[in-house]
Amino acid sequence: MNTSITRRRLLQSAGAALTMVALPPALHAQTPAPTVLRPGPAQLRLRPSGAGTRVWGFNGAVPGPVLRYPQGARVRVAVHNALPQPTTVHWHGIRVPNAMDGVPQVTQDPIATGARFDYDFTVEDAGTFWYHPHQASFEQVGRGLYGLFIVDEKKPVPVDREMAWVLSDFKLGRDNQQVNDFGDVAHFGGGGRLGNLLALNGRPGVSRMQVRAGERIRLRLLNACTARIFLIAFQDHAPWIVSHDGQPVEPHAIPGGVLLVGPGMRTDLVLDCTGKPGSSFSVLDRRDKGAELARITYSLRPPVRASVLGVPEPLAPNPIPEPDMSKAVDHFVLFEGGLLGRPAIGVIDGKPRKLHEIMSEQKLTWTMNYSAQHEHAQMHEPLLRLRRGEHVRLKLINDTEFEHPMHLHGHTFRVLSVNDRPERFRPWRDTVMIGPRGSAELGFVAANPGEWMFHCHILEHAAGGMMGTFVVED
Ligand code: C2O
């Protein structure tokens, strides 16, 4: 693999000077074969009795296969669409070239049923990322289409073992099948479509995490729910946060002991198993009345090490351009609307409309900078136009009664402040949670040319108008 990567780099630089020279076939043969992802119908056993649940999965699985590459590797994925509707695949958090971003109508044509699309890009950043469709994502993600995308650091944090938890939820009827209420405008304008059954790595119920006393475990968390927000608390354990959204942060304990993981967000923890052999502890969701998400269960074997390890070493930063806030240009995005609070007025196709009057016909309930638009609408104005290389200070103001995890494609930003309070670590993120009537200030360099989605990752909100684009002009 390494040799082919090096050769490809050589070819790329040679290709820049000699664009017309055909590549010799022998070298073509050396490029890695693409990984195949086949989104299609699948079955999952979510309840102990009765029928299995019909879901959609990648390669028959929910979550889909873990895609894993070393940092700097070339990624080739061939997506064969076996779904009864068009799809695309988006690589959430990965700074890909625009044409590989997987957004229907904006960066590519949707992949029709039975058709194939080849994604091809290089992973510059190490960390925990994920992939999911961007076409009707409120339904396609809700039905089970998501998977982890892990890029390994050249020097990972030393641990005894690694685990990943993909958190998701399903809304099942008494027949064990998914309730077919995708696209309900009450979900679009309210708190999103919440499931009634939680799954951890596609398995229902409380998962047992079998550990041995003294172990140090890296735990990658992903919230793949369309709408559910988690507030995760570890009983009698104090894990270290080592990254958010795949991006290293100075290792620190979970502030206040409760970790917020909103839809689309990830956090990597280093968990020291400080319990005694034979003991067991809960991992709780404080948001959901303290429901148990998992149970850390210690084997009877003696501890792996005598003493508790100290703070882990920080991971090496990813090569993201650092925003210089002293020369940053100010921009803002204002969110309004939703089914609670003051009804929004939005501009739709150039005309001001009262959203609550046209909601059932248009299914638009939110505005961003006074505009309401359908997902990936073809005829739309970008929310922001940025110059390539521009240093951006972006203020987000949420004038709604709801929380919104806001996600930007193609870029990673620093969270400078939340509700006007400076953030302690100014963490790099690709998704930032903004509370009701709250605000956040972000900093980034508009380094990646193209038209990029900026949307709420409560996917029903995105479908209800909280989706727009930033254009980075070349
Ligand atoms: Cu995770 Cu625009 O998406």
Ligand code: CU
């Ligand atoms: Cu939202």
